[in-house]
Amino acid sequence: MPIKILMPQLSPTMTEGNLAKWLKQEGDAVSAGDIIAEIETDKATMEVEAVDEGKLGRIVVPAGTEGVAVNTVIALLLEEGEDAGALAATQAAPTPKAAPAPAGAGGGRVAASPLARRMAERAGLDLGALRGSGPGGRIVKADIDAALAGGAPVRAAAAVVAPAEAKAAPPPPPAPPSGARYEDMPLSTMRKIIARRLVEAKQTVPHFYLTIDCAIDRLLALRKDLNGRSDAYKLTVNDFVVRAVALALRKVPDANATWVETAIRKWASVDVAVAVALDGGLITPVVRDADHKGLAAISAEVKALAERARAGKLMPEEYTGGSFSISNLGMYGIPQFDAIINPPQAGILAVGAGEPRPVVKDGALAIATVMTCTLSCDHRIVDGALGAQFLQAFKGFVEDPLTTLL
Amino acid sequence: MADTGFDLVVIGGGPGGYVAAIRAAQLGLKTACVEREHLGGICLNWGCIPTKALLRTSEIYHLMQHAADYGFQVDNVRFDLAKVVARSRAVAKQLNGGVRHLLKKNKVTVYDGAGRLASKGKVAVSAEGAATATLTAKHIIIATGARARSLPGLEPDGKLVWTYKEAMVPAEMPKSILVVGSGAIGIEFASFYRDMGADVTVVEVLPRILPVEDEEISALARKALEKQGLRIHTGATVKALQKAKSNVTAVVEGADKKTQSLTVDRVILAVGITGNVEDLGLEGTAVKVEKGHIVTDPWFTAGEPGVYAIGDVAGPPWLAHKASHEGVLCVERIAGVKDLHSIAKSAIPGCTYCRPQVASVGLTEQAAKEQGRKVRIGRFPFIGNGKALALGESEGLVKTIFDAETGELLGAHMIGAEVTEMIQGYTVARTLETTEAELMHTVFPHPTLSEMMHEAVLAAYGRAIHI
Numbered sequence: 001m002p003i004k005i006l007m008p009q010l011s012p013t014m015t016e017g018n019l020a021k022w023l024k025q026e027g028d029a030v031s032a033g034d035i036i037a038e039i040e041t042d043k044a045t046m047e048v049e050a051v052d053e054g055k056l057g058r059i060v061v062p063a064g065t066e067g068v069a070v071n072t073v074i075a076l077l078l079e080e081g082e083d084a085g086a087l088a089a090t091q092a093a094p095t096p097k098a099a100p101a102p103a104g105a106g107g108g109r110v111a112a113s114p115l116a117r118r119m120a121e122r123a124g125l126d127l128g129a130l131r132g133s134g135p136g137g138r139i140v141k142a143d144i145d146a147a148l149a150g151g152a153p154v155r156a157a158a159a160v161v162a163p164a165e166a167k168a169a170p171p172p173p174p175a176p177p178s179g180a181r182y183e184d185m186p187l188s189t190m191r192k193i194i195a196r197r198l199v200e201a202k203q204t205v206p207h208f209y210l211t212i213d214c215a216i217d218r219l220l221a222l223r224k225d226l227n228g229r230s231d232a233y234k235l236t237v238n239d240f241v242v243r244a245v246a247l248a249l250r251k252v253p254d255a256n257a258t259w260v261e262t263a264i265r266k267w268a269s270v271d272v273a274v275a276v277a278l279d280g281g282l283i284t285p286v287v288r289d290a291d292h293k294g295l296a297a298i299s300a301e302v303k304a305l306a307e308r309a310r311a312g313k314l315m316p317e318e319y320t321g322g323s324f325s326i327s328n329l330g331m332y333g334i335p336q337f338d339a340i341i342n343p344p345q346a347g348i349l350a351v352g353a354g355e356p357r358p359v360v361k362d363g364a365l366a367i368a369t370v371m372t373c374t375l376s377c378d379h380r381i382v383d384g385a386l387g388a389q390f391l392q393a394f395k396g397f398v399e400d401p402l403t404t405l406l
Numbered sequence: 407m408a409d410t411g412f413d414l415v416v417i418g419g420g421p422g423g424y425v426a427a428i429r430a431a432q433l434g435l436k437t438a439c440v441e442r443e444h445l446g447g448i449c450l451n452w453g454c455i456p457t458k459a460l461l462r463t464s465e466i467y468h469l470m471q472h473a474a475d476y477g478f479q480v481d482n483v484r485f486d487l488a489k490v491v492a493r494s495r496a497v498a499k500q501l502n503g504g505v506r507h508l509l510k511k512n513k514v515t516v517y518d519g520a521g522r523l524a525s526k527g528k529v530a531v532s533a534e535g536a537a538t539a540t541l542t543a544k545h546i547i548i549a550t551g552a553r554a555r556s557l558p559g560l561e562p563d564g565k566l567v568w569t570y571k572e573a574m575v576p577a578e579m580p581k582s583i584l585v586v587g588s589g590a591i592g593i594e595f596a597s598f599y600r601d602m603g604a605d606v607t608v609v610e611v612l613p614r615i616l617p618v619e620d621e622e623i624s625a626l627a628r629k630a631l632e633k634q635g636l637r638i639h640t641g642a643t644v645k646a647l648q649k650a651k652s653n654v655t656a657v658v659e660g661a662d663k664k665t666q667s668l669t670v671d672r673v674i675l676a677v678g679i680t681g682n683v684e685d686l687g688l689e690g691t692a693v694k695v696e697k698g699h700i701v702t703d704p705w706f707t708a709g710e711p712g713v714y715a716i717g718d719v720a721g722p723p724w725l726a727h728k729a730s731h732e733g734v735l736c737v738e739r740i741a742g743v744k745d746l747h748s749i750a751k752s753a754i755p756g757c758t759y760c761r762p763q764v765a766s767v768g769l770t771e772q773a774a775k776e777q778g779r780k781v782r783i784g785r786f787p788f789i790g791n792g793k794a795l796a797l798g799e800s801e802g803l804v805k806t807i808f809d810a811e812t813g814e815l816l817g818a819h820m821i822g823a824e825v826t827e828m829i830q831g832y833t834v835a836r837t838l839e840t841t842e843a844e845l846m847h848t849v850f851p852h853p854t855l856s857e858m859m860h861e862a863v864l865a866a867y868g869r870a871i872h873i
Contacts, residue, residue: 113839115814122812133745141814141839142747 003052003077007061009070010039010046010316015128017041018066018189019074024056030077037063037074040189045312054079066189112139119144122261190281201343205259206379209338212391214398215368216354222401226295237371238274238328239299241351243404244397245326246270246290252390256323258344259380273322273342274302276309283309284342286322295404330354336372346381349394350374371398412438414740415529415543416733417521417686420447421726422717423549424505426733431512433741438541439514440521440531445505447551449726451498452571457594459494460574461759464601468761475798485602491575517541523687527712530687545712545740548700549733550682552718555698557677559646560586566654567647567673570595580604580671584656586644588615590758592676593627597760600636607637607668609644609658616758618723620770620819622805627821630762630801647673681719704748706736714740728754752817755833757826762802765829768817768836771807780810782842784866786858788822790873793853799823804862806832813841818862824855831859842867 007017018040024030030050037048057078061068068074110127112120116139120127123144130147132139187195216237223235249256249270258265270291273284285305287298308314324346327339330353339350354371361368373394377387397404414430416423419441427439444451463485473480509516519533521541529546531539554569556562562569573595581604585596588610600606608615608631614624615631615638628638641661648655655669680698692709694701700715702708708715714736717729731749738746755767774781788794788802802822809816818832835845842863850860864870 114841114844115812115839118841119812133747135745137745140747 002057002082003054003079004073005036005048005050005075005077007068007070007072007074008039008048010041014041014070014316015126016067016069019061019063019068020045022059022063026056026059028056030054030056040312041316046315050077052077052079054082057082110139111137113141115141116144123148124261188280190278190283194281197343198340201340205341205343207341207376208379208384208387209374209376210384210387210391211336211372211374212395214371214373214395215359216371216398217369219398219401220354220369233296233299235295235299237330237354238326238351239295239302240398240401240404241326241328241349241373242272242274242287242290242298242302243293243295244394244401245324245349246272246287246293247397247404248390248393249324250291251393252386254386255346255377255382255390257346257381258323259346259378260344264381267323271322271324273319273325273345274305275325275327275339276306278310278312283314283319284322284325285309285314285319324348326351330371336374338374339376341376341378346378347387347390348376350376410539410541412436412515412541412543414438414545414547414737415440415521415541416547416549417529418447418549418551418682418717418719419445419505419509419516420549420551420717420729421449422551422729422733423447423547424509425730426547426549426716426737427514428508428512429734430737430741431514433737433743435545435737435741437514438517438543439509440517440519440529440541442518442520442533444502445509445516446498446502447726448553449729450501450505452574454726455501456494456498456574457570457598458759459497460490460598461594461761463490463493464598465761468601472798487576487579494574520685522685523691523713543712545714547706547733547736548686548708548713548715548719549717549729550686550719551729552679552681552698552724554675555678555680556675560644560675560677562675563649566649566652566671567675569675573672573674582670582672583607584609584644584654584668584670584673585676586673587676587678588612588617588638588640589676589678590616590756592674593631593758593760595674595676596636597631600631600634601761605635605670607670608639609642609656610638610640611643613641613661615640616764618756619758619764619766620805620817621772623764623766623803623819623821626803627760627762627764630821631760634761679718679724681721683719705739706732723751723754723756725754725756753833753836755829757829759826762799762822763825764821765825766817766819767829767833768815769807770817770819771805774807774809774816779816781816782808782810782866784808784862784864784870786861786865786870786873788855788858790861791853791855791858793855793857794823796853797823797855804858806859806862806866808842808863808866813843815840815842815845818859822855828856828859831856 019037020040021038024036030036031053032050034050035047036050039046039048054077057076059075061072061074111132112127119141125144125147127139130139130143133143134140219240223240227235253266256267256270269289271286271288272290273286275282275284287301290298305318322345325342325348327348328351329337330351333353335355336352337350339348341348352372354369356367357370358365359368359370375387375391413435414437416427416439419439423439424445427437430437449455467485470480470483517531517539519531519538521529521531523546524530524540527542529541529543530537531541564572570591579602583599583604583606585592585606585608588608592608593616596606596608614621615628616624632638639658639660643659645657645659645665653669653671654673655667656673657665658668659665681700683695683698683700688695693713694709699721700708700719702715702720706714706716706720716732716736718724735746735749752768755765758764771783784806786804789800794800799822805819806815807817808814815832815836820829845863850857861870861872
């Protein structure tokens with residue numbers, strides 16, 4: 001019997017992916033460990049390694065297919081001694097169903113009652129992973145009750161990757177005024193995820209904003225000094241910001257938390273996500289245990305993550321989790337902006353450009369390099385005073401960067 | 407010799423039995439239906455339908471007496487009771503014939519006679535005491551329905567002490583009536599006879615009338631009926647009935663334990679019903695009977711392989727639509743239809759056709775709170791609805807109960823004109839599992855009474871427009 005190669009599940013919440021590319025063709029010999037295909041999921045492109053060896057007998061799902069459900073047979077591998085005739089047998093044989101087909105299989109919309117949808121959303125259940133028992137496989141309240149009673153995986157526990165598309169098919173785009181010329185750009189998976197998650201964040205997370213000015217002349221001087229000492233690293237202002245945020249979270253641990261409906265989950269480690277712009281989107285790779293890392297280590301890690309992100313090669317664990325994000329548009333000369341929180345995090349710091357501004361120092365007008373930072377807080381977790389304490393701590397580390405050595 | 411081998415034999419041709427038989431035939435089962443009296447059962451012949459015909463008469467009579475409100479001058483309004491009853495019987499007869507036609511059209515073989523389980527997989531049919539046929543069946547559904555319950559000392563005699571059956575075909579109009587029991591049947595007869603001019607007293611053992619309804623609705627119904635001149639004693643029991651030649655004196659013990667005597671022309675007993683479980687050949691089988699009803703699992707199996715029970719004989723709620731739905735589900739289960747859901751009792755609507763009408767589905771406010779639910783309650787009164795005022799029906803209320811956490815429509819309760827026609831809207835909403843959001847987004851036509859259903863949803867979220 002030919003070996004079935006299945007659509008792999010590359011993250012705990014992945015229910016489907018796009019088959020981006022085949023790296024082996026039908027007839028090619030395959031050894032265990034060979035990269036045979038590339039799968040594009042929510043945010044990253046990942047490689048599929050062969051587990052067995054043999055000859056790629058048939059590609060079942062062609063390259064460019066979108067929304068391939070996890071565990072779908074994507075190719076058939078012929079073992080040594082088997083010929084193409086064996087393929088027919090495989091195809092004729094009924095495919096044994098390992099598990100009941102999830103209602104979301106096939107990449108279409110998940111049929112679910114409005115009540116089931118809302119209950120799933122509240123419980124953090126992935127509708128795409130459930131089997132519906134209503135008419136036509138519709139997911140109904142009883143299915144959600146059963147899933148909750150059975151301890152089904154709950155989104156809030158780990159994943160940042162959004163669940164399978166569960167919303168109704170979108171209405172067609174509005175018709176333009178007659179004569180207007182336009183082009184509808186197809187939505188990439190990433191674009192859809194960004195759109196849904198940010199709408200969800202802005203609509204469900206009660207945001208409020210706190211802005212603070214930081215004088216960074218001493219930081220710039222220290223950066224120049226350190227960068228002059230070695231060519232092994234090239235520290236950016238943002239590296240200092242990452243370290244300052246990490247230390248401020250350590251100092252004000254109540255801000256290092258996630259809202260999980262029944263509790264406020266305080267994280268033991270300080271994992272800071274850094275927004276990285278990509279072509280057509282953005283991603284937030286995570287610097288783990290940032291409070292335990294020095295500037296050079298942070299700098300090297302952010303650089304490596306950003307490069308891998310731009311190449312679409314991040315693994316899910318590299319961009320999931322994280323308790324706090326930093327978004328820096330200083331390099332574009334933006335003096336100040338407000339960012340949208342990346343759920344389930346408690347906050348995001350929007351960092352503006354450091355620029356010379358008139359300041360009053362000791363009663364006289366002076367010039368200082370000032371960087372304006374705006375903190376967006378999830379008010380369910382962070383109240384005004386707590387957010388202010390965090391910003392104070394942050395400002396302290398930024399304005400007097402030698403204290404980050406303590 | 408007729409072919410007497412069937413996939414399914416249904417004993418009983420009421421709304422549970424005949425619907426089950428037709429559904430079975432649709433699914434390709436060779437089906438027989440055994441009925442001892444009237445196809446269509448009590449519902450169609452002696453229950454739901456003929457009483458609705460009577461209540462239409464009393465409603466029109468009421469309107470004619472208030473014709474001046476609508477600009478008519480109508481004097482000397484009288485009715486011919488014989489014609490009133492004849493109309494009700496004609497409606498029942500027409501439907502009875504319709505059921506026979508439907509069964510024939512669906513190729514269901516009808517046996518007129520009483521059915522009973524013989525040996526395993528066999529049903530014996532007899533008419534007027536003589537065996538007429540023996541049928542073999544892979545599956546047997548018992549759908550024999552129920553009859554009025556009688557209590558010790560309160561036995562009907564058919565002359566002065568009536569059950570629903572006599573109450574439906576009065577030869578002359580009683581001047582005074584005592585109705586024992588204030589469930590749907592009791593209250594409907596009370597309302598009918600009151601509107602037809604009788605002096606009516608209702609005695610209910612529980613603390614409120616229409617005891618299965620939401621407390622608030624019960625209280626409103628009581629208020630409305632008392633305003634019409636009905637006398638209601640709750641928390642009261644009838645201790646004894648002393649029959650004279652042409653009237654009955656009832657000894658009624660009130661909630662305060664004081665007794666009083668009440669002399670009336672007629673007594674109507676409406677103290678619940680009991681399943682028709684006798685002469686079914688259940689003795690020696692594994693079928694269990696408890697409190698006058700056959701015990702079943704949620705899929706209607708009655709303990710014995712291949713034997714099922716549905717409808718009134720299988721227990722409350724005693725509603726024709728519940729029996730029909732059970733019949734369909736039972737048959738679909740037998741036929742191997744996939745993805746069936748057993749009936750949630752809370753999804754079965756209930757209607758009482760008194761004036762004003764009462765209709766409800768789902769949990770009452772009290773039941774929802776007893777389940778520990780955090781609820782949101784919405785209310786909208788008929789007085790705030792344009793169509794209600796245009797109809798001259800400004801008395802009534804629509805009440806919704808939502809789960810505050812999930813927005814699930816837990817229950818809906820209505821009292822007022824035509825609410826029995828409106829409750830299906832909330833029932834559909836519950837079956838589709840809509841939340842308040844979809845109901846709010848639904849466009850209700852103007853001007854209709856149904857707008858109140860929309861407003862009652864909005865009201866639960868502090869968004870009602872017209873109050």
